[in-house]
Amino acid sequence: MSDMVCENCGSTDAVVHLTQIVNNEMSTHHLCEKCAAEKGLEAAPDVTNLPLIDVIAQMAQESSDELGSASEECSFCGLTFGVFRETGRLGCPHCYETFSDHLPRLLRRIHGSTKHVGKVYLPPDPTASEMEKRLDGLRRKLERAVQSEDFERAAEIRDQIRSLEPA
Amino acid sequence: MNDFDAIPDHGLGWLEASGEHADIVLSTRVRIARNLQGHAFGPRARVNDREAVLRQFRRSMERSEALRGGTLLEMPDVADRTRRILHERRLVTRDLLGEEGAEPASGTAVHFSRNDPVSVMVNEEDHLRVQSLLSGLRVQEAWHIVDRLDEELGRELPFAYHQEFGFLTSCPTNVGSGLRASVFMHLPGLVLTKEISKALRGLGELGLTFRGLYGEGSEVVGNFFQVSNQTTLGRTEEDLIDHLDTVVRKVIHDEMQARQVLLRDARGVTEDKIWRAYGLLRYARSLSFEELMNLLSGVRLGVSLKLLPGLRVYTLNKMMIFTQPAHLEQAAGRDLPQAEGDAHRASFVRRILATEGDVSADERGSNGDDAHAQP
Numbered sequence: 001m002s003d004m005v006c007e008n009c010g011s012t013d014a015v016v017h018l019t020q021i022v023n024n025e026m027s028t029h030h031l032c033e034k035c036a037a038e039k040g041l042e043a044a045p046d047v048t049n050l051p052l053i054d055v056i057a058q059m060a061q062e063s064s065d066e067l068g069s070a071s072e073e074c075s076f077c078g079l080t081f082g083v084f085r086e087t088g089r090l091g092c093p094h095c096y097e098t099f100s101d102h103l104p105r106l107l108r109r110i111h112g113s114t115k116h117v118g119k120v121y122l123p124p125d126p127t128a129s130e131m132e133k134r135l136d137g138l139r140r141k142l143e144r145a146v147q148s149e150d151f152e153r154a155a156e157i158r159d160q161i162r163s164l165e166p167a
Numbered sequence: 168m169n170d171f172d173a174i175p176d177h178g179l180g181w182l183e184a185s186g187e188h189a190d191i192v193l194s195t196r197v198r199i200a201r202n203l204q205g206h207a208f209g210p211r212a213r214v215n216d217r218e219a220v221l222r223q224f225r226r227s228m229e230r231s232e233a234l235r236g237g238t239l240l241e242m243p244d245v246a247d248r249t250r251r252i253l254h255e256r257r258l259v260t261r262d263l264l265g266e267e268g269a270e271p272a273s274g275t276a277v278h279f280s281r282n283d284p285v286s287v288m289v290n291e292e293d294h295l296r297v298q299s300l301l302s303g304l305r306v307q308e309a310w311h312i313v314d315r316l317d318e319e320l321g322r323e324l325p326f327a328y329h330q331e332f333g334f335l336t337s338c339p340t341n342v343g344s345g346l347r348a349s350v351f352m353h354l355p356g357l358v359l360t361k362e363i364s365k366a367l368r369g370l371g372e373l374g375l376t377f378r379g380l381y382g383e384g385s386e387v388v389g390n391f392f393q394v395s396n397q398t399t400l401g402r403t404e405e406d407l408i409d410h411l412d413t414v415v416r417k418v419i420h421d422e423m424q425a426r427q428v429l430l431r432d433a434r435g436v437t438e439d440k441i442w443r444a445y446g447l448l449r450y451a452r453s454l455s456f457e458e459l460m461n462l463l464s465g466v467r468l469g470v471s472l473k474l475l476p477g478l479r480v481y482t483l484n485k486m487m488i489f490t491q492p493a494h495l496e497q498a499a500g501r502d503l504p505q506a507e508g509d510a511h512r513a514s515f516v517r518r519i520l521a522t523e524g525d526v527s528a529d530e531r532g533s534n535g536d537d538a539h540a541q542p
Contacts, residue, residue, distance in 0.1 A: 052218060052340050077207045091211040093204060093327035093335045094340075103339065107332070110340055112374075113401020116333025118344040119317075119346075121326050144405055160318065 006032035015062060052088035055109055060085070074098040085137060122164075135164055170249050173238040174279045178256045181284070182488060184480040186303020188470040191419055193351045193391070193484060196257075196358030197408075198298035199317055200336045200345035202327040208337035209292040217274025217290045224289050227323035228278070229421070233316050236281040242271035251493035253277070257300060257414070263291045264441040272379055285312050287320075292337045304419075306348055306412040310404065333400065346407055349378075350415045355390040355426030355468045357418075359437075366418060367392075373414050374398055394418070426472060440470035449520050451457035453509040459516065475526045490515055499509030 004014040007030055014030035050058070070082030079091030079097060090096065098102065104114040120134040138161050145154035171177040172500055181194045202208060203223060206216040221241075228234040240262060242250060250271070253259045258277065265271045276289040288296040297320070299312040320326075327335040333343040340345070357363040367377055376397040379388060394415060396407045429437045434521040444465030448454075454462075467483050488494065490512045496503050 007363070047364075049191075052338060055229040077211055079211060088339075089210050089337045090335075090339065092207040093202060093329075094334055096329055098333050103332075105462065106339060107524065109344070111398040111400035113343075115331060116329075116343040116400055117383070118333060118346070118403045119319055121334065123328070124325065140403070141405065156315070167378060 004030050007034055008028060008032070008035035013062065052110070053086065056085050056088060056106065059106065059109060072099070131164065135161060138164070170238075170240055170245060174258075175284065178258045178279070179488070181300045181302045182256075182481065182484040183302050184484055186223045186301060186305045188367065188419055189303035190467070190480050191353055191422060191489075192415070193353065194257075194300055194302055194303040195305045195309050195348070195350050196298060196300045196350045197313050197346070199313055200293040200296040200297055200337055200341045200349075201297065201317070201320065201324075202337070203294050204325045204327050206294065209290060209294070210337060212274075212290065214273055217272060219272045221289055223278055224276075224278070224287070224295065224351055227320060230323055231319045233280060233283065233285075233319045234278065234287075237279055238281075239276055242275040242277070243273055248493050248496055251353045252497060255491040255493050256488060258286060259288060260291060260296075262354055263288050280316070283312050283316070285316050287316070295324075295339070304350060304412075304415065306350065306358070306408055308417070310346075310348065310408045314404070338491055339401050344402075344404050344407065346399055346404050347395055348408055348411050349393050349395035350411065350416065351391060351393050352415070352422075353389075353464065353467055354418070354422050355389055355464050356422045356429060358390050360425040362421065366421060370394060370414065370418075371378065371397075373410070374410065375414055388457055389464040391460070391464075395469070398477075418420065426468070428518065430472065432439045436467075438474060441465050441472075441474055445475060445526065448516050449524070451513045453506075454490075454513040454516060455509055456491065456512065459512060460487070463487060478520075478524045482519060486516060486519060489519075 005011070006014040009032060011032050013032050015033050015036075039062045045097035070080060070085070072081040073079070074091055074095045075098065076094035079095055081102070084090060084095070084099070090099070107114045118137075120130070120137040122130060122134045126134070138157055142154055142161065145151075145157055173511075183339050184190075186192070186195070203220055206212060206220055212220070225239070227241065228237070240253075242259075243377075245253075250259070254261060254264060258279075258409055261273050263277065265275070270289065274290045278287040278289065280286065283299070284301060285297065285299045288298070293541065297313050297316055299309040300310075301309050329335055334345040336345055337341050354363060354366070355364050374397050375394055378392070378393045378395070394411070397409055399407070402410075444462040448459070448462050448466060463483055463486060466475065466478070467480070470478050470480055470483065492503070492508055495508055495511045495515065498515070503511060
């Protein structure tokens, strides 16, 4: 890929090329993946069928920084970012904190998204907002079950909601 | 003791050919990946991590209504051949068993529930893999079974969960929902009409992916494809499940159309292919597993098109599972070198077709009309 300069930060790895038509005027913008993401322009979620380590290698090739420094290390399990790049496997839950600067780019490439919107797990001692999120999730599920006329499941979910709601 | 007696239906319920479109869809599988806080993930877990995870799981077995009364098999305690049979019945992954020839790692285990068709692998790549395997196309049902057990486990166990990334997994390709739903389909019509590459490309564009018989990295044999969701993050579980269900129904529709095209434009050739496959299975003295799978593909097409009356899909499903190496060795009561295995396979197939595969009604049947036959 030719070295195209990102018009936002000046780095030489503009990979998102946006053509806009505003008031009948066409303009083209070139951005690096990071700046594009910050502007909310996700590169099309072309989720590849490639094995993860190939995706990581591909990303390293496309951009000058290789996702993260190889020697960066998780303080809990000792996994280095270099080993992650080779194996494609993280070492422990804490790795997601340790490498949280680099993972969103990778996750966007793999999933077309960086944010979990599914089931909300309720830890043993939940905060009010965790509880609210969890209830929202269950209500969404309930609505769906009712829509599809799965009343047995709806009753099950209703019980779950009741058990969580303050009396 | 026979470990399989303790597993509901001996772990074979998914072969029964019940469920929607059971002639085209062999099985539906839904699994979720969960990890426990405070321990390294599978590939980096030490012995004490794995044993602690198993201990916590055991404790939850006593408290959870869904797990109580089930069966826990610890892999190091299970005989080698039994482990391979579990794998051939698709109840455990190759990954759980460790390197071929080596003993499984301590702490690796699989739990089968007493009532629901759901199992939990412990200390696989992720600490827990909850899976439900059902016969036919039953994506929603499999998801509901898994979801119910996940709710119970989540009340007992401290899952590794992140506000932003969701359920944390060893491999970032599973993070978020941790959900992988797959449908195991037989698509000879699309293959024979050369529409298959278009169909598979279409799957990719829709965020789905396909694999062979044993999952990731395995080859496509006998026109069987495993279609599953590619992404796990950024969509709700229900969306992922509904999307897979919708797309798979479209593929089934295309497959049925392709079969009609075959019958319309190449009936003679198609019927000949089906009957030759049946004849070889009925009389062959040696069959490799791959050859068997390819012949079964022809016969399965014949059964589905009602060209082989008297033969049931259930019989064909059994033939796929009981003719794998460890199953043949179990029946023979000893190890079998490959050539012997091929002979045992052929003999098993002949016997089962003799008792369950009488298709002799054919000669008086609708196939007497040769008007469409091609030279």
